[in-house]
Amino acid sequence: MNTTTAPQIAGNREESTSSKALWPSVRHVAASLFQTYPRLPVLVVLFSGIALAASLIMDLSLSYKVLAAALMASSSFVWGFWARASHIRRFPPLSHLHRRQYAATWDSLAGAREEAYSAAAGHYKDEDKLRRSAAETVRNLTDLAPVRAVDDVLEVGCGVGRIGRELAQTCATWTGSDISANMLSIAASRLEGLSNVRLVQLHAVSLSEFENNSFDVVYFTNMLYHLDEMDRWQYVQEAFRVLRPDGRIFMDNIDMESQAGWDMFARDAIRYKDLERPPYTPRYSNAAEFAVYFQRAGFAGIQAHHRSPLVIVTGVKPSAE
Numbered sequence: 001m002n003t004t005t006a007p008q009i010a011g012n013r014e015e016s017t018s019s020k021a022l023w024p025s026v027r028h029v030a031a032s033l034f035q036t037y038p039r040l041p042v043l044v045v046l047f048s049g050i051a052l053a054a055s056l057i058m059d060l061s062l063s064y065k066v067l068a069a070a071l072m073a074s075s076s077f078v079w080g081f082w083a084r085a086s087h088i089r090r091f092p093p094l095s096h097l098h099r100r101q102y103a104a105t106w107d108s109l110a111g112a113r114e115e116a117y118s119a120a121a122g123h124y125k126d127e128d129k130l131r132r133s134a135a136e137t138v139r140n141l142t143d144l145a146p147v148r149a150v151d152d153v154l155e156v157g158c159g160v161g162r163i164g165r166e167l168a169q170t171c172a173t174w175t176g177s178d179i180s181a182n183m184l185s186i187a188a189s190r191l192e193g194l195s196n197v198r199l200v201q202l203h204a205v206s207l208s209e210f211e212n213n214s215f216d217v218v219y220f221t222n223m224l225y226h227l228d229e230m231d232r233w234q235y236v237q238e239a240f241r242v243l244r245p246d247g248r249i250f251m252d253n254i255d256m257e258s259q260a261g262w263d264m265f266a267r268d269a270i271r272y273k274d275l276e277r278p279p280y281t282p283r284y285s286n287a288a289e290f291a292v293y294f295q296r297a298g299f300a301g302i303q304a305h306h307r308s309p310l311v312i313v314t315g316v317k318p319s320a321e
Helices: 015-035 040-057 061-084 100-110 113-121 125-132 135-144 163-171 179-191 230-241 259-271 285-297
Strands: 152-156 174-177 197-201 215-220 243-254 300-307 310-316
Touching: 040 061, 040 259, 100 113, 100 179, 113 125, 113 179, 135 163, 135 300, 135 310, 152 163, 152 230, 163 174, 163 230, 174 179, 179 197, 215 230, 230 243, 243 259, 243 285, 285 300, 285 310
Parallel strands: 152 174, 152 215, 174 197, 215 243
Antiparallel strands: 243 310, 300 310
16 A cells, blocks of 8 residues: 655744735635625726826826826736636535535535536536546546446446546446435436436435445545545445445545645635635545545555545455455
8 A cells, every 4th residue: 555654844834835825815805805896896997097098188297107007907907807706606605504414515506507517516617618627537537446348337426427427438337326416417417318327316425225246336536525524434334335346446535745735725724714614615635544444444455646636545345255
């Protein structure tokens, strides 16, 4: 099994991390302000344009003209930032839900197709971009699980079928499971016409809908950071049960031991410092956490793969004695 070394702790790490995370926090506040007062950037640009025109018409001194031009340029930048920010989806806080109300949370975030695409894959609003976004994960699965043409494959937390739509072409059968009925409804429309796929709704943190020894590969991608740690452990045990002997498990999450993963964690720490954290706030991980789950569940051949910002851990269910 690959081992991971704990990062060195430098004396100025906290200071450098705070400075790196400060700019994203400022952008987040600015974007929120523009969402609340959407006409503010337009008014600032209009005012600066009038000021620049007046300085030229009245033939004011060079310093006034330079100041007016600088104001015009900076306000135009602000307007451009606002235009970009206005296209970024703001997820509802869902403060009335607690973290383990997974079905209610993801049904709320997937009320319509565009909302579901955004919740499942960032800000991809169209089908072509959504499909292209799956390429890296499909490569990871085929390389590391690995997924083979004869395999029966189960995805836990399939969402809109972003990965399954592409992976189904490389295996015998693909089963997508999710706790959100809304996500599965959209997945069904995306996967229509594929003969080797099926969708199953989960009704608890388990895989009780499936028989023992049913699959050759079980994988979890882009979903574990939404789960409580004890629920991650529950799913690992269930994956061991439903896998056939020599079956493989694949799990990924944002790696806190990578610089990119730590930066993401630090930004969230600043963003939610004084706020109630939404139930979908990411919880990052590391290789050691997953390796412990795998070992305790009975998996062998445990390996950690670092593909920043992800850590991917794979394992094999031993052959029957």
